[in-house]
Amino acid sequence: GENVEQHPSTLSVQEGDSAVIKCTYSDSASNYFPWYKQELGKGPQLIIDIRSNVGEKKDQRIAVTLNKTAKHFSLHITETQPEDSAVYFCAARANAGGTSYGKLTFGQGTILTVHP
Amino acid sequence: GAGVSQSPSNKVTEKGKDVELRCDPISGHTALYWYRQSLGQGLEFLIYFQGNSAPDKSGLPSDRFSAERTGGSVSTLTIQRTQQEDSAVYLCASSFGGGKNTEAFFGQGTRLTVV
Helix, strand or coil, X not given: CCCEEEECCEEEEECCCCEEEEEEECCCXXXXXXXXXXXXXXXXXXXXXXXXXXXXXEECCEEEXXXXXXXXXXXXXXXXXXXXXXXXXXXXXXXXXXXCECCCEECCCEEEEEEC | CCCCEEECCEEEECCCCCEEXXXXXXXXXXXXXXXXXXXXXXXXXXXXXXXXXXXXXXXCCCCCEEEEEHHHCCEEEEECCCCHHHCEEEEEEEECCCCCCCCCXXXXXXEEEEC
């Protein structure tokens, strides 16, 4: 089945700096890669996702890049703010025909702390 | 409702008792997932339902864990003879079909404490 590795496990930055979180996956059939943000006491919420037919997607201060050849994808947050502090999870999912059809497999999570 | 609803939000139970956790997915969503999250840890996959297909139970940690989804909507996760290591937050998510690249929405979770 799919295996997703996420690094770093913790990340501390100063307000205004950029933050980068990286993930690798094992199943070449995976073609959907969402990123979730989880705040304390809440369920994860989708912040951005990318499909395998594109290499990069941007939404305001958040961007995600995908390298299918190397099987890795990254989350980039620019101009970080204290409210960006949370746990971030990457995930991968295969479409029809994949070995992990339809099932979201998550990375281990990154605790991001943005210091004012 | 507008989102995925889980109940109860908190559950304290004695070791050895059985518990049932409920998930009401978003109306129309055919895919439903259960995950477990221990304190400070990642999301551990438990079970996945997709339409009328046989569920993927590959993540259930032992035969004390089971889940069902009635009528393709509400799901119940049952833990029999609870152990202290079962203490965690149990998260449910749903989406439009596992075969489509669509967003999975999570509930707030049920925090289970086994004492």
